[in-house]
Amino acid sequence: MRYRWLVPVGLLCAAVYLWSVASTFREAVGRYELIGPGFFPKILLVAIVVVSLLALVREFVARRRSAPCPEKAAFYPGDLAAAVAITVAYVAGLHAVGFVLATLAFQVLLLVVVFRIRRWQIVCGVPAILTSVFFVIFIGLMSVPLPRGTGVFHQLNSLMY
Amino acid sequence: MIEGLQLALSIDTFTFIMLGTIMGLMLGALPGLDATTGVALLLPVTYVLAPVPALLFFVSLYAAGVFAGSITAILFRTPGSSEAIMTAVEGHHFTARGEAGLALGVAVVCSAIGGLIATVALFTITPWLASVALQFGPSEYFALGILGLSCIAAVSAADPLKGLSAALIGLLLSTVGIDQITGAKRFDFGVTSILGGIPFVPAMIGLFAASEVYRRIAQHDHVLVSDTGAGVDLKGALPALATVVRLRWTVLRSSILGLFVGILPGAGATTAAILGYSAEVRMSSKPEEFGKGKIEGVAAPESANNAAAVGAMIPLLSLGIPGSGTTAVLIGAFLIHNLQPGPFLFIDNPDIVYALFSGIAITNLMVLLCAIIFIRLFARFVRLPYPILATSILSVCVIGSLAFGDVNSVAVMLAFALLGLALEAARYPLAPVVLGMVLGPIVETSLRRALLMTDFDVVALLSRPITATLLIVALLFVTAPMAVGLWRHLVRQSS
Numbered sequence: 302m303r304y305r306w307l308v309p310v311g312l313l314c315a316a317v318y319l320w321s322v323a324s325t326f327r328e329a330v331g332r333y334e335l336i337g338p339g340f341f342p343k344i345l346l347v348a349i350v351v352v353s354l355l356a357l358v359r360e361f362v363a364r365r366r367s368a369p370c371p372e373k374a375a376f377y378p379g380d381l382a383a384a385v386a387i388t389v390a391y392v393a394g395l396h397a398v399g400f401v402l403a404t405l406a407f408q409v410l411l412l413v414v415v416f417r418i419r420r421w422q423i424v425c426g427v428p429a430i431l432t433s434v435f436f437v438i439f440i441g442l443m444s445v446p447l448p449r450g451t452g453v454f455h456q457l458n459s460l461m462y
Numbered sequence: 463m464i465e466g467l468q469l470a471l472s473i474d475t476f477t478f479i480m481l482g483t484i485m486g487l488m489l490g491a492l493p494g495l496d497a498t499t500g501v502a503l504l505l506p507v508t509y510v511l512a513p514v515p516a517l518l519f520f521v522s523l524y525a526a527g528v529f530a531g532s533i534t535a536i537l538f539r540t541p542g543s544s545e546a547i548m549t550a551v552e553g554h555h556f557t558a559r560g561e562a563g564l565a566l567g568v569a570v571v572c573s574a575i576g577g578l579i580a581t582v583a584l585f586t587i588t589p590w591l592a593s594v595a596l597q598f599g600p601s602e603y604f605a606l607g608i609l610g611l612s613c614i615a616a617v618s619a620a621d622p623l624k625g626l627s628a629a630l631i632g633l634l635l636s637t638v639g640i641d642q643i644t645g646a647k648r649f650d651f652g653v654t655s656i657l658g659g660i661p662f663v664p665a666m667i668g669l670f671a672a673s674e675v676y677r678r679i680a681q682h683d684h685v686l687v688s689d690t691g692a693g694v695d696l697k698g699a700l701p702a703l704a705t706v707v708r709l710r711w712t713v714l715r716s717s718i719l720g721l722f723v724g725i726l727p728g729a730g731a732t733t734a735a736i737l738g739y740s741a742e743v744r745m746s747s748k749p750e751e752f753g754k755g756k757i758e759g760v761a762a763p764e765s766a767n768n769a770a771a772v773g774a775m776i777p778l779l780s781l782g783i784p785g786s787g788t789t790a791v792l793i794g795a796f797l798i799h800n801l802q803p804g805p806f807l808f809i810d811n812p813d814i815v816y817a818l819f820s821g822i823a824i825t826n827l828m829v830l831l832c833a834i835i836f837i838r839l840f841a842r843f844v845r846l847p848y849p850i851l852a853t854s855i856l857s858v859c860v861i862g863s864l865a866f867g868d869v870n871s872v873a874v875m876l877a878f879a880l881l882g883l884a885l886e887a888a889r890y891p892l893a894p895v896v897l898g899m900v901l902g903p904i905v906e907t908s909l910r911r912a913l914l915m916t917d918f919d920v921v922a923l924l925s926r927p928i929t930a931t932l933l934i935v936a937l938l939f940v941t942a943p944m945a946v947g948l949w950r951h952l953v954r955q956s957s
Binding site: 305307308309312319322323326327329332333335336337338339340341342345346348349352353355356359375376377378380381384385388389391392395396400404407408411412415416418423427428431435438439443445447448 | 489492623624626627630631633634637641643644646647648649672675676679680681682684849850852853854856857858860861864865869872873876880883884885888890906909910913914918
C-alpha cells in the first residue's frame with residue numbers, strides 16, 4: 302500500500318523543487334516577458350501538483366475503504382541492482398578499454414552474474430559471436446565512432462578500427 | 463508520366479531501389495541507426511550515380527527504414543526507429559501471446575498500403591495539399607498538438623489520473639534544453655549535452671527496451687513468448703485477406719491522417735504514428751482494449767508513419783520545404799545532382815519528378831517483399847534463450863545510444879530505463895510519456911508564438927477556423943468517452 306503513495310509524493314516533491322529551478326530561468330524582456338522560458342514549465346508544474354494531490358486524496362480514500370491492493374509480483378532487487386551496476390560499469394569501461402573488450406566483459410558478466418549461466422560454451426561463445434556481429438555492423442558497415450579506450454588499449458584497438 | 467515510369471523501371475534504377483530497401487530494413491531495425499543516419503552517411507556515395515537511381519535509392523532507404531523499426535518493436539519491444547514507438551506499445555503484446563506473426567504481417571501490409579495510398583495522393587493532389595498545409599500557422603499547430611494529447615483520456619481509460627500524470631512527465635521532459643523562443647537554458651543542470659533537448663531515441667530505447675529487460679531480470683520472468691509459440695513460426699507472414707479487409711477503415715483513416723501530418727513541415731512520421739494511433743483509439747468502440755495488444759493499434763501507426771514518410775516528399779518536391787528530418791537531408795541529394803526541389807522542378811525536370819513518384823510506389827511494393835524475408839530472419843531470434851536475448855538487447859541499447867551521441871546519451875538511456883521501470887511498477891502507462899515528449903515542443907512553441915502573434919488575445923487565437931475545429935474535436939474526444947460511460951450507467955440503472 303505504501304508503494305502506491307510513492308509516485309505521487311515523488312512527483313509532488315519534484316514539482317516543488319523544479320518550480321524553484323524554473324524561477325531562476327533567465328528573465329525575458331519586452332513582449333516576451335509574459336511568455337518567458339518559465340511560462341510553459343510552470344503551467345505543467347502546477348498541473349503536476351494538482352494531479353498528484355488528487356492521486357494522494359484518492360489513495361487516502363481507498364485506504365480508508367481498505368480497498369484491496371493489487372497483487373505483488375516476485376521481485377529480486379539484487380539481480381536488478383547487479384544488472385544496472387554491470388551496465389554502468391560497461392559504459393565506464395567503454396572509455397577505458399574500448400568497445401571490443403568492454404562489450405565482451407559486459408556480456409560475460411551479465412550471463413554469469415545475473416543469469417547464473419555456468420556452461421562455458423555459452424559464457425565464452427555467445428559474447429564472442431555477439432561482439433563480432435556488433436563490430437561488423439556498427440564499426441565495419443556503418444563506421445560508427447565507438448570508443449577505442451585509452452593508453453595501451455587505444456593503441457591496440459586502433460589496429461582493428 | 464510514362465517517360466518517368468520507364469525511367470523508374472529501368473534495370474539500374476530498380477537495382478538501386480532494391481539496395482536502398484535492404485539497407486533501410488537493416489538500418490531501421492537496429493536501434494541507434496535510422497534512415498536519416500543512413501541517408502546522411504551515404505550521400506557522398508551517390509555522387510557518381512545518375513539523379514533518378516540516386517534519389518530513389520535514398521527514398522527507398524527512407525521508406526524501408528520507417529517500416530523496419532516495427533520489426534524489433536513488435537518482437538522485443540525495442541523500437542528500431544522513433545516512428546515505431548506506438549507499434550512497440552501495442553505490438554509486443556502479440557509476441558508475448560505467441561502471435562508475433564500476425565502483428566508483423568499486419569504491420570508490413572499496412573505500411574505498404576499506407577505508403578501506396580500516400581503515393582496516389584502524391585500523383586494527384588500534391589499542389590492542393592501543399593497549399594492547405596501552408597495555411598497552418600502556430601495556433602493551428604497548437605490545436606493539432608492538443609488533439610494528439612487528447613487521446614490520453616482514451617489510452618489510459620483504466621486510470622485517467624495516472625495517464626495524465628505520465629503525460630505531464632513527458633511534457634515536462636520536453637522542456638529540457640535551450641528554449642526555442644528566448645534561447646534561455648532550462649533544466650539542464652549544467653549538462654551541456656542536453657541543451658538541445660533530451661535525446662529522443664536513447665530515451666525511448668531506455669523507456670521501452672532496457673526497462674523491459676530490467677523488469678524481466680527483477681522478476682525472473684525469462685519467458686519471452688507464451689508456451690504455445692504459435693505465430694512466431696512465420697510460414698504465413700502475410701495476414702489473411704479477411705484481416706486486412708477488416709482493417710480497411712483503420713488503414714484508410716490512418717493513411718490519410720499520416721499523409722496530411724507528413725505534409726506539415728516539421729511534424730514528421732513519429733508524430734503521424736502517434737496521431738494515427740490516438741485517432742484509432744478514439745474511433746474504437748472498445749478503447750480500453752488498446753495498450754493490451756489490439757491489432758488496430760498496430761495497423762494505425764504503421765499506415766500513418768509510412769504515409770507520412772511519403773507525404774513529407776510533397777512539400778519537398780512542390781515547394782522545396784522539407785516535411786521531416788530525413789527529407790531535409792534528402793535536399794542534399796538533390797543539390798549534389800544540380801536539382802533544386804520546388805515548383806521549377808516540375809517545369810524543368812518533369813521526367814525526374816514522375817520517375818520519383820513511380821519509384822516511390824515501387825519502393826512500397828519492394829518493402830512488402832523484402833520485409834517478409836527480414837521478418838523471418840528476426841523472428842528466429844525470439845526462439846533464443848532469454849539470457850542470450852537480454853544480453854544482446856542490453857548491448858544494443860548501450861551501443862545504439864552511444865551511436866546517437868556520447869556517454870551522456872547512454873546515461874539518458876539508463877535514466878529512462880529506471881523511470882520506465884518505476885512507472886510500470888506503479889502501474890503508470892508509458893505511452894502518454896511518449897506522447898508528451900513528442901507533442902510537447904509542438905504545443906509549447908506554437909502556443910507561445912500564437913500568443914505573440916495575437917498580442918496575447920486568447921479569443922482571437924482560439925477563434926481561427928481550423929484551430930477552433932481541431933480544439934472542439936479534441937474536446938469531444940475527451941468528453942465523449944465520459945458521456946458514453948455516464949449514458950450506459952444511466953441506461954443500466956433504469957433497466
